[in-house]
Amino acid sequence: MKPIGRVNRVLGPVVHASGVTGARMMELVEVGADRLIGEIVRLDGDEIVIQVYEDTTGLAPGAPVYGSGHPLSVELGPGLIGSVYDGVQRPLDRLKAGGYLIRRGVRVPSLDREKAWIFEPCVKPGDLLRGGAVLGTVQETERISHRVLVPPSLGGAVKHAAEPGLYRVEETIAVLETESGEIALTMMQRWPVRHPRPIAGRVVADRPLLTGQRVIDTLFPVAKGGTVVVPGGFGTGKTSVEHQLAKWSDADIVVYIGCGERGNEMTHVLREFPRLSDPWTGRPLMERTVLIANTSNMPVAAREASIYTGITLAEYYRDQGYHVAVMADSTSRWAEALRELSGRMEEMPAEEGFPAYLPTRLAEFYERGGQVKTLSGKEGSITIVGAVSPPGGDFSEPVTQHTKRFVRCFWALDRDLANARHYPAISWMDSYSEYVPDVTPWWTEKGDAEWAGLRREIMELLQKEARLQQVVKLVGADVLPDSQRLILEVCDLFKNTFLQQSAFDAVDAYSTVEKQVKMLKLIVTFYRLGRNALDQGATLIKIKRMRILKEIRRMKFNVSNEEVFKLDDLQSRLEREMGRLGEIYGGFQSS
Amino acid sequence: MADSNHPDLSRREYVGIDRLEGPLLFISGIHDVGYHELVEIHTPEGPERLGLVLETSKGAAVVQVYEGTTNLSLKDTSVRFQGEPLRLPVAREMLGRIFDGLGRPMDGAPAPVAREILDVNGLPVNPAARTYPTRFIQTGISAIDGMNTLVRGQKLPVFSGSGLPHNQVAAQIVRQARLKDENESFSIVFCAMGVKHDVARSFMTHFQETGVLENVVMFFSLADAPSVERLVTPRTALTMAEYLAFHENRHVLVVLTDMTNYCEALREVSTLRGEIPSRKSYPGYLYSDLASIYERAGMVEHASGSITQMPILTMPNDDISHPVPDLTGYITEGQIVLEREMHQRGIYPPIAGLPSLSRLMKDGIGPGMTREDHPRIASQLFAAYARVKDVRALASVIGEEELTPLDLTYLKFGDAFEQQFLSQAEDENRSIEQTLDLGWKVISILPREELQRVSDEDLMQYYGK
């Protein structure tokens, strides 16, 4: 790195330098004797503005600025899985050898240079390869076979291919004859975080990302490659939703970005994930997880970068043909970092002080999600679930509103539900998913032929119930006819047994497709037959006193995913008992 | 620090400054000083003042003066840059003593001999090096222990309003907080920002009377001290707490009161600097700034001590969506909310049932920690109390006489829950078992079938007993 200019002003994370020659926009630079890293965000004559990723305490005018000639990039290769990085990909797990505090100017390479991996080549000399082609594989964790790819911009004939064996990430594993001469390839490549990695094309996202969360999978499903926003005031359960998805969803890889949130939440994941295994492979969760932790007390500029660092890692695994889920908690903190930097750069503010380019940045980020065909012809996807923390819990603020324009699924967290400890507090009135038609064929085939109908029916009941509740608030439920009170009763049952799902109960935390479908069917059946029984002359009191109701209420805890057949038994008993109730009264009427 | 650490320059004294505005001092014609460097300010008369470099450019700086700029003149003021940020000399002998916001003794005794000198801004803790907090703290207050359990290393604020008894609640917690089955008590760091003398005095008397004074360090930046001093006071206090917890391996409970005063001082400085305001004129970086305080809590792998934080704040107009409580709630691990309506009905402590929350509760309760039934009875009490709120709303519209018998039973439960479970005397210290038994006593007012969040075994063992 060579000196390219000198600092002339320090304003927190925003540093001005002058006398600069040969700098490029978005170039990575190092500042001062501590070599703090930063990025050039403005060029103006011989003046530059740098956004610095570390605390600038002590930095003074006159300090040198060194140019790197390349943009902020991440290192990609085996060793990412199971790691925890900060916003600019410093390995926090390995940094802690130097103490529990994060000091400035410390440099440790993102990928471990010493670790040797067993590389299994799948090319031979003479093979013609294009960017994105697979050179060989490394068993990165028990469950992830890491496909080492030709960097997207390169291509040519294989001149030399390494023998199977142990290699470190900087050792040559192949030599390519390219247009610009011979290039030695290693298992590691770099990619600038602000540029999406290229793909061959987009394909329709029509498979659901199964999350095991009933309110999500059944009412507001997201497709693999879909985008979701989860807005909610403090303590309404955004992080819990993100954690539940990171744990139970059927993604191959999870990139969890803790962006400007609590240190302890990251610690929690780090302590819990190695011990928990997912239901799909039975392997510890950490074997598919990468953590990006830029907590709220870490430098704000690195918080802005963390989102891009995370999505770039996700793209790298997508390019290997994996289904990746990105959890971003919270994108509001990222937007605020943008606002803070913009303010210190004295840019013109737009809504609520956010820069006018906020919507563009949001759109660019969510655009990096999707189901794609990779350069090597495989299918891969990135599902993005972004949490939003609206000030005062008010969804009319800019980050919620703009994000809503760029995503197709909206899980609105409701303060009243959270206060009443109805978790997950996803509002069935305000949430929506545009993926329902896309994933209906899958659910019809794999779940239940009636799935779409059952789902529609319960959604309609919930709408009706909301209207009835308006009346109840004014006059009480007693004045309503039994047919309407049955709706209240069924919705209460549905909310308590189906929608509420405890993250902390071993049985309830996660429901299989089968369990969800059967539970849904039981409750809808209860309504259909209950209405018949009422028509035949039964009373609501009688229906409410049915003993089986108690079993239905507890089925989520008492029937584990392994014994869902018990729900079939419950279903037939319900049909019998309701039928009998109807007959008794039907008998009275006809006689 | 290497960039500005020219020993010759840092001793140079500059006489005369360009401009004064509020707590800000503008100076030029100086050497290149470092961002966030400590500044000494002298006048011909009066004691030395301290300041912080908020912005530095070639030969010029903007300095925030902690003691305020009252009585400074442009001509006679002299300024010396220290070449390093504000640092606090720390020692365990500071326990039992009182200091100002910058860490200078206020009790007349000389400063203790420093064992270490630490940067008051601290450094972020590596999340990979944290230990996740799980040890239950018994505060002896049912509303907290039963429903919003505090664990060691948690940051749990009290959201209050003016005139509500947050000081009594805080004092009671400080006095009663214990780890279950352990008698080891907490070292206490008490930090007062912009509070009145009588409040500070009542805490002091309280510490004295309960005999814990020698275990308390106090940092006072009271209502009559310049408001900017409050900006450094919590940092000084937390530096002390970190020293006790992570260097001396003690368990520390930090009380910060009143964070709203702190935020107002921040707003004042931000407005003067002409920064783009965010909600209610607070700066856009209020979240990050508060996080740099609240995140200084918890436990680390490298030490056996802990920092449990209890910030107290008053919500302007009792509005929980005001930026100060709102952003605090987004950073802390739950909140204890005091409710005016309950206070007016004579309920002490007036801890609101539904909006209060402890996020670390789940990992600190249950078998081996509190009692096996704890998670379920707590959840059941929440659910039932939520229903009480609905029934009360309905009753206020249609009248109690129109309610169903079941709804009337809920009302009865609601009253018992508030009067017997939530209410207790200021000196009443309940064990967790007493709290849980009391919970069962009041919930047993409801018919068995209504209790769907507890297990059949729970019902058998505790219902109606």
Ligand SMILES: Nc1ncnc2c1ncn2[C@@H]1O[C@H](COP(=O)(O)OP(=O)(O)OP(=O)(O)O)[C@@H](O)[C@H]1O
């Ligand atoms: N599915 C769930 N099961 C049980 N408890 C839950 C569930 N979801 C949320 N909670 C409870 O709600 C609390 C707050 O949730 P969480 O931390 O996810 O909120 P948040 O929206 O991320 O808040 P913030 O914006 O402040 O980070 C949790 O600590 C937990 O007690």
Ligand SMILES: [Mg+2]
């Ligand atoms: Mg959260």
